[in-house]
Amino acid sequence: MEDIILENVSKDFGSFTAVDGVSLTIKSGELFSFLGPSGCGKTTLLRMIAGFETPTSGTIRLGNQEITDLPPYKREVNTIFQNYSLFPHMTLFDNVAFGLRIKKIPKAEIKDRVREMMTLVKMEDQAHKFPDQISGGQKQRIAIARALINKPRVLLLDEPLAALDLKLRQHMLIELMNIHDAVGITFIYVTHDQGEAMGISDRLAVMNLGKIVQEGPPDDIYERPASIFAAYFIGETNFITGQVKALYEDYLELSCDDGTGQSFEIDSSFQRPPVVGSRVTFSLRPEKIAISRNKPRAQDDINMLKGQIEDILYLGSHTQYIVRVGKLKFRVFSQHKRVYFDDKALDWEEKVWLFWHDTDTWMIEGDALEELTEAQLSEGGQLSRALKRRGS
Amino acid sequence: MKAKSRRTVLQKRNNLSSWLLSLPTILWLLCFFLIPYLIVIIYSFLTPDIYDVKFEFSLAAYRQVFTGGYLRPFFLSFKLAIYTTLGCLLLGFPVAYYIARANEKLKNTLLIFIIIPFWTNLIIRIFSWRIFLAHSGVLNATLMNMGLISQPLEILRTDLAVVLVMVYVYLPYMILPLYSVLEKLDFTLLNAAMDLGANEVKAFFSITLPLAVEGIFAGTLLVFIPALGAYLIPQLVGNQRSLYVGQVITYKIKNIPRNWPMASALSLTLLLLVALMLLIMYGLYRRHVARRQVS
Numbered sequence: 001m002e003d004i005i006l007e008n009v010s011k012d013f014g015s016f017t018a019v020d021g022v023s024l025t026i027k028s029g030e031l032f033s034f035l036g037p038s039g040c041g042k043t044t045l046l047r048m049i050a051g052f053e054t055p056t057s058g059t060i061r062l063g064n065q066e067i068t069d070l071p072p073y074k075r076e077v078n079t080i081f082q083n084y085s086l087f088p089h090m091t092l093f094d095n096v097a098f099g100l101r102i103k104k105i106p107k108a109e110i111k112d113r114v115r116e117m118m119t120l121v122k123m124e125d126q127a128h129k130f131p132d133q134i135s136g137g138q139k140q141r142i143a144i145a146r147a148l149i150n151k152p153r154v155l156l157l158d159e160p161l162a163a164l165d166l167k168l169r170q171h172m173l174i175e176l177m178n179i180h181d182a183v184g185i186t187f188i189y190v191t192h193d194q195g196e197a198m199g200i201s202d203r204l205a206v207m208n209l210g211k212i213v214q215e216g217p218p219d220d221i222y223e224r225p226a227s228i229f230a231a232y233f234i235g236e237t238n239f240i241t242g243q244v245k246a247l248y249e250d251y252l253e254l255s256c257d258d259g260t261g262q263s264f265e266i267d268s269s270f271q272r273p274p275v276v277g278s279r280v281t282f283s284l285r286p287e288k289i290a291i292s293r294n295k296p297r298a299q300d301d302i303n304m305l306k307g308q309i310e311d312i313l314y315l316g317s318h319t320q321y322i323v324r325v326g327k328l329k330f331r332v333f334s335q336h337k338r339v340y341f342d343d344k345a346l347d348w349e350e351k352v353w354l355f356w357h358d359t360d361t362w363m364i365e366g367d368a369l370e371e372l373t374e375a376q377l378s379e380g381g382q383l384s385r386a387l388k389r390r391g392s
Numbered sequence: 393m394k395a396k397s398r399r400t401v402l403q404k405r406n407n408l409s410s411w412l413l414s415l416p417t418i419l420w421l422l423c424f425f426l427i428p429y430l431i432v433i434i435y436s437f438l439t440p441d442i443y444d445v446k447f448e449f450s451l452a453a454y455r456q457v458f459t460g461g462y463l464r465p466f467f468l469s470f471k472l473a474i475y476t477t478l479g480c481l482l483l484g485f486p487v488a489y490y491i492a493r494a495n496e497k498l499k500n501t502l503l504i505f506i507i508i509p510f511w512t513n514l515i516i517r518i519f520s521w522r523i524f525l526a527h528s529g530v531l532n533a534t535l536m537n538m539g540l541i542s543q544p545l546e547i548l549r550t551d552l553a554v555v556l557v558m559v560y561v562y563l564p565y566m567i568l569p570l571y572s573v574l575e576k577l578d579f580t581l582l583n584a585a586m587d588l589g590a591n592e593v594k595a596f597f598s599i600t601l602p603l604a605v606e607g608i609f610a611g612t613l614l615v616f617i618p619a620l621g622a623y624l625i626p627q628l629v630g631n632q633r634s635l636y637v638g639q640v641i642t643y644k645i646k647n648i649p650r651n652w653p654m655a656s657a658l659s660l661t662l663l664l665l666v667a668l669m670l671l672i673m674y675g676l677y678r679r680h681v682a683r684r685q686v687s
Contacts, residue, residue: 052583085584099588112561150588202568322449 001028002063003154003186004049009058011044018044022057026188031180033189033197036207037233042190045207049188050079062153073102078147079156084139092102092118092315093127093140099150099369102332115272120182128164137168154186161196163173194234198222205260206230223287228364228371231283238289238330240282241367243377244274251358254280256328274363281364283298287333289358291321293346296355304355305330309348321346330354406575427642436656442649453657462640466665472554472626473619479559480566480615481608485564488570488607489600501572506564514561518628521557522548525629531568553629558619565618566611573607574600609677617666637662 004026011019019041026032047053049060051072060068067075079097084096096117100110118124121141131139140160147155160176161169177200180187183321191197197204198218205215206229214221214230216390227229228239245253251276274280290296296304307325332354346352436453438445451526463494493501509517524530525548532544547553585595623638630636635643637658642654 050587052586071591072583073589073591077587081580081584081589083578083580085578085580087581087584087599098585098590102589102594135671146588 002026003028004188005061006045006049007059007061009045009048009055009060011041011048011053012056012185017210019048019055022210022212023058024205024212026186026217028390029184031177031187031200031202032188033191033201034366035191035194035197035204035208035233036213037071038192040207041210042192042207046079046158046188046190049154050077050156051075060382067136076153077156078150078152078154079158080140080143080147080160082159084131084143086139086142086146092126092129092134094143095131096127096140096149097148103150113149114145117149120148120179121145131178136164137172140172141175141327142162144176148179148183152185154188155183157187157189159191160189161191161193169196172318176200181266198234206233208233225283225364227365228281228283231362231364232372236285236286236331238282238286239329240284241279243279247274247276254282256326265337272320274365278365279367281366283362283364284330284356284360285319286331287318287335289330289332289354291323291332291334292353292355293344293350295353301354301358303361303382304353306351306353309346309350309352312346316350321330321352325354412535414529432656432659435652436660438653439592440649440651440653443649445652450653453651453653454661456654457657457661462637465637465640466662468634468654469620469622469662472551472558472622472636473616475555476558476591476619477566477616478563479555480563481611483559484563484566484570484611485604488567491567491571492574493579505579506567509564514624515628517561518557518625521553521560523630525553525556549631551634554622554626554634557629558622561625562615562619565614569610569614570604573604577603581639605680606677609673611654613670613673620666621662646675 002025004024006022006024006173009019009022010017022041022045025074035047036042044053048055051067051070051074054069058068059066062076062204067077086092087098090098093114096114097110100113102108103208105113114127121144123138123141123145126138133141134142143160157176163368173196176187189197189200201218203215203217204221206213206221208229213233214226221230223233225234231237231239240254240256242254245255247253264289295306296302298304305325307323307330309321310324310329311320311322313320313322318333318335321334323330434446437449437451439448439450439452440446450625487506491499491506494502498515522529523625526532527548529548531547532541535541536544547556581599581603582595585599586592590598621638622636623642626634626636626639627642627665641658641662644651644658
């Protein structure tokens with residue numbers, strides 16, 4: 001069953017199009033995320049579902065009911081606001097009871113249901129306090145209780161963890177998932193934090209410039225990004241752009257933008273095989289690449305490149321190596337396990353072998369250098385930036 | 393123990409310097425506020441003479457306050473103060489709300505418009521109202537030209553005119569404190585209330601109004617208290633049938649034979665009533681604040 005159906009929804013603010021023809025179906029009970037950089041339209045979309053904005057065109061349905069023009073207080077939808085928006089002049093009890101009091105539920109029932117909700121969010125002993133007397137994480141819990149007590153069909157969460165520090169964020173994320181499991185209703189989650197979205201979502205939609213770039217389960221989007229933007233925005237990646245020189249059954253030769261021809265073995269099960277002579281981009285996740293001082297045993301399905309370490313960033317859980325191959329730069333993540341390929345740790349300027357499985361070379365039609373802005377390139381991949389600088 | 397005694401020493405030194413610093417203010421208040429008040433208090437217990445007072449103790453003035461037909465001016469003054477306050481609140485709230493929600497540039501422009509009237513002398517402004525409301529004034533001329541009325545409305549020299557001009561004069565004193573609280577109001581709270589099922593009206597009464605209480609208190613004090621002692625406006629746009637306390641006090645001093653004790657007793661009674669009002673409002677405010685500290 002579907003809970004939220006968006007049909008060709010657009011929203012203009014003056015001459016600025018915040019949301020541009022979004023069509024989407026969110027299933028009942030799903031935890032669905034909108035993910036994208038600030039200004040991509042995800043919050044506007046959420047506000048339209050909540051009823052705080054009216055679409056310029058298109059329709060929004062909640063189950064069988066069209067809610068496009070309904071005011072917020074007539075929708076079976078509740079929102080967790082970014083800054084929680086707890087009512088400062090009311091106790092936590094009164095905050096949570098607010099929705100029920102509006103509906104004129106009998107006092108005794110309100111008391112029971114508030115207590116039940118406060119227990120669900122583990123705040124049962126704090127009901128008498130005021131919002132300015134509790135911590136950010138606790139405010140978050142009260143905001144959740146205040147929304148869920150109304151038994152909405154859909155709960156909207158607008159960057160709910162953005163104001164919390166890292167540890168608490170990780171903790172609350174798991175808590176949110178547990179609450180989602182406990183109440184079983186549809187959650188729609190908006191965030192710019194891809195880690196949050198990946199961790200929590202059943203499905204997510206990556207948004208950019210008011211449009212949905214890709215939607216699907218997190219692993220699908222991470223492993224098989226459909227566009228350069230999706231590959232760039234979700235996780236980190238190495239982009240390799242170039243022209244297809246020759247195409248064989250299970251590998252192709254790429255005329256790399258650095259001028260030196262490189263051949264890559266790639267997964268032969270292309271969805272759409274590239275045309276010889278067309279420009280393509282490969283996305284290669286840094287953690288998929290293995291790094292070693294010794295040349296690995298040659299295998300059919302392994303890509304190998306020889307390079308030199310240019311930079312080493314020790315990050316605790318893993319180390320990031322910047323490896324120069326010809327004029328290309330690769331980012332490689334290597335975890336710290338006791339089992340090294342050899343005993344000695346890698347050092348600056350050292351000659352190393354990079355190798356990865358052919359299925360990890362993900363091909364995207366298009367050109368990273370054209371589709372991403374300079375700023376995005378500089379966050380997303382030093383490699384591509386280096387290429388762009390040379391190209392221009 | 394040692395730490396504690398050191399703190400007391402520091403506190404003492406602190407007390408001394410703050411005393412010294414506030415000395416000029418204290419002297420000022422003593423000379424120009426407390427001593428004149430003492431004079432008023434003393435005069436209220438003396439016996440009236442044609443031009444001045446005789447230094448003979450008398451309670452006659454106070455007896456007269458309660459028995460000499462002065463209850464009506466007090467009643468009228470209170471009614472006027474209540475109408476003025478309510479009028480200012482009802483007109484001022486939407487204005488303050490609108491300014492608080494306006495963008496930065498419009499906000500400053502509007503605030504200047506609120507403040508501009510202060511630059512013009514009060515009497516000039518009251519006289520311009522007289523011209524506006526007069527028998528053949530701007531208002532009547534306009535309404536008659538539009539054919540809405542056939543005979544001029546007699547507004548000037550009525551109680552209505554007094555309330556109108558009072559509201560006009562005191563409106564900024566209500567708008568500014570309301571604006572200062574509404575400006576700090578987080579408007580996403582209204583979104584939250586509507587999200588939880590409250591329509592615009594319910595959201596206003598459950599969120600906006602309670603969060604603006606401090607501004608309402610401040611504005612009410614700033615309007616109600618001066619309105620109680622109003623003299624100039626009733627004198628210039630009111631009529632002789634409705635005399636307000638401020639006018640009665642003035643007549644007691646202006647008209648011969650003068651009655652200084654009566655005027656003093658009346659003003660002290662008014663002062664006590666205002667003090668009582670303040671205490672009640674302070675009590676209400678404390679109760680409002682105290683609700684938040686139960687924990």
